[in-house]
Amino acid sequence: MTDDAIRPAFHGHEQIPLREYAERAYLDYSMYVVLDRALPFVGDGLKPVQRRIVYAMSELGLNAGAKPKKSARTVGDVIGKYHPHGDSACYEALVLMAQPFSYRYPLIEGQGNFGSSDDPKSFAAMRYTESKLSPIAEVLLGELGQGTVDWDPNFDGTLEEPTWLPARLPHLLLNGTTGIAVGMATDVPPHNLNEVVSACVRLLDDPDATVRDLCEHVRGPDYPTAAEIITPAADLQAMYEAGTGSVRARGVFVKEQANIVITQLPYQVSPSKVIEQIAAQMRAKKLPWLEDIRDESDHANPTRIVLVPRSNRVDAEQLMGHLFATTDLEKSYRVNLNVIGLDGRPQVKNLKLLLSEWLAFRQDTVTRRLKHRLDKVERRLHLLEGLLVAFLNLDEVIRIIRTEDEPKAALIARFGLSAEQADYILDTKLRQLARLEEMKIRGEQDELDNERDRLIAILGSKARLKKLVKDELLADAKKFGDDRRSPLVAREAAQALDETELVASEPMTVVLSEKGWIRAAKGHEIDPASLAYRDGDGLLAAVRARSTQQVAFLDATGRSYSTAVHTLPSARGNGEPLTGRFTPPGGAGFQALASGDNDARFVIASSHGYGFVTRFENLTGRNKAGKALLSLSEGARVLQPAAVADVAADRIVAVTSAGHVLAFPLSELPELDKGKGNKLIEIPKAKRGTEQVVAIAVVPPNGKLLVKSGARTMTLSFRELDAYVGARGSRGGLLPRGWQRVDSLG
Secondary structure: OOHHHHOOOOOOOOOOOHHHHHHHHHHHHHHHHHHHHHOOEOOOOOOHHHHHHHHHHHHOOOOOOOOOEEHHHHHHHHHHHHOOOOHHHHHHHHHHOOOOOOOOOOOEEEEOOOOOOOOOOOOOOOOOOEEEEOHHHHHHHOOOOOOOOOEEEOOOOOOEEEOOOOOOOOHHHHHOEEEEOOOOEEEEOOOOHHHHHHHHHHHHHOOOOOHHHHOOOOOOOOOOOOOEEOOOHHHHHHHHHHOEEEEEEEOEEEEEOOEEEEEEOOOOOOHHHHHHHHHHHHHOOOOOOEEEEEEOOOOOOOOOEEEEEOOOOOOHHHHHHHHHHHOOOEEEEEEEOEEEOOOOOEEEOOHHHHHHHHHHHHHHHHHHHHHHHHHHHHHHHHHHHHHHHHHHOHHHHHHHHHHOOOHHHHHHHHHOOOHHHHHHHHHOOHHHHOOOHHHHHHHHHHHHHHHHHHHHHHHOOHHHHHHHHHHHHHHHHHHHOOOOOOOEOOOOOOOOOOHHHHOOOOEEEEEEEOOOEEEEEEOOOOOHHHOOOOOOOOEEEEEEEEOOOEEEEEEOOOEEEEEEHHHOOEOOOOOEEHHHOOOOHHHOOEEEEEEEOOOOEEEEEEOOOEEEEEEHHHHOOOOOOOEEOEOOOOOOOEOOOEEEOOOOOOEEEEEEOOOEEEEEEHHHOOEOOOEOOEEOOOOOHHHOOOOOEEEEEEEOOOOEEEEEEOOEEEEEEOOHHHHHEOOOOOOOEEOOOOOOOOOEEO
16 A cells, blocks of 8 residues: 555645644734733834724824714724724723723813713713814824834735824823733823923933932822822832832812811722712611711712711711721722833833833834935925926927927936936926026925935934934923822821721620520610510620620630620610521530620639639630630539639639638639639539539629629628638638528629
8 A cells, every 4th residue: 555545635724733723823812912902012002902093083084173073983994994893892992092080191082971980881872972082192193194103904905004103202101001911911000291201301311310210200100080199109119110019099088067078089989889888888887987978979079979977076087097998999009011012022111111112112203204204305305406407498398398209208318307307397387387486496495405404414313313302202291291180198008997996985785695695785774684585585694895895705615706795786676696696516505795805804714613814805706606715524504704803902702502602812813815724612522413603703802792692682891701711722611591592693
């Protein structure tokens, strides 16, 4: 069998491995997205779709002095001639260049609904809106027909379009841009025209200037909003040196009598979204300082959000600091100066490299413009020279034209003209051969000679070329420049306030029912026993607290849970079950609660007579599953914690169900973060199944101990407790007959 017999037949297509095909196709796609869609060119700062829109509008005659036309007309030309993509995406790009709140220097002037800062995408359909180029678009298009750019065929090869636009200003930095390519992205913020031109002039005068030197001119981004830029100058300089970083902007507010009025929002922040974020915090009772919020924005005041505090005592700076940290009133913007350079490759550039490349682009553009003009001047001088020869020999020229079969060749032979000069003479109208024409020709020759000398001088001197570029930059800055909009203010990043700082400090009584339902009543005078409880439920324990504090709960396993007092439901109802907030293991019930400041100390004890002193902070935590605190032996239960006033002077008192009472100095009990603790009072081994510790109490030197047994109450002073003082862990003394069934201590 021959080789031809086993070779597969060729059917007009190439066979390659799928892996190789996929790799090649994805690479081609990614390069297309990077170079022809997502990233801007350093020269004109435009993406292809933006460049095509601006160019198409110039071709339609929609300059700044023209009458606007329907946006659909422009979009149709763009997608039909240069950009075969979706009309909606093309129109959105057009709208973006016309929005003064999106572009620092809008390139398009729109008539009709082009969206609002509250909803940038609320613009009307393109069949309703009209548009034309804005005056500043001249800096992109003014030199287009002067030999300054390369031209490429459009997508179907029937037309040509400019590869770039001959920008007279570094438009990339003026309006900035964002884009996401494949494997890379760009985020260039907008800047102030005067500052950027000043930096360009500095770099022309001093090519060795550092980024730090340029930052004396470009002090930071300049967004189309008066919100403050609060990023420190050192961080901005580091951002410009690296080409990457972030910028933080903050809204502006003023006080009007008792109200706070927000007058400026960060770039691309929607007023309605900010209002929604603040209102959500108010609904969640996380902003008790605020009474109301109103949106009073109108045509005269595009941003006017009024915050109404609950009282004049509210610290506006503190409140706004919290809102800056928790809403879009303060926003961070990513900066990534990743652009396509003069070499056609994407690169993250620092400020000096970016401006240096643009200046190189600008000098090359001016050089091409001057050479193009020089060529036109020299061609015109050449034609005028031939015309002058014809004028001085007019009779002979007329004779040759009338008598010769090939007048062009005869003219060339008789006067030594070029073919171009001969054609020009033959195309000249008789009216141009009047007597005064010689003076005009010689005058025009003199003007063009002077212009040629000037052009040659500039092209032959780098210094003169730089001066021309500088003068044109300063002229455009004078014409289109304006003051900085985004003030640079040195401020620290805002920090959210703790919940307790936002809540008014009020006395509260926290009530826990036997079945684990919790609620809080205002004031400390309330009698928890007098509250209404659900059927089969009753009072288990209650503590006095403040609305700014935390309250901790201990379950039957010794685990501790905590929540903010101000978040508890009102005591007007039955409250809510704690199991809705916490998840105790095995459905264990709650047996005790305590509240206080983090540094407050409590005695934590079990019914088996063991306990320790601990800080209240050890009882708190954000975990719904709680944290291990008191280690319990089998059959033991958690006792109600006892608050400590002075560890060195207080006494701790423990009483058992058999009526035994022991008092000893609190200082003898260790302070622990968690654990079982030390023995408080002795319970004989024979009675451990039947006798338990009923309650514990801490008594200060000037305090009294209340012993409750049924409806009876006995009061013992600190001195009267001497009869029950003993060594820690001892049996203690026995209460009088009839008082040995103690219900609680207080």
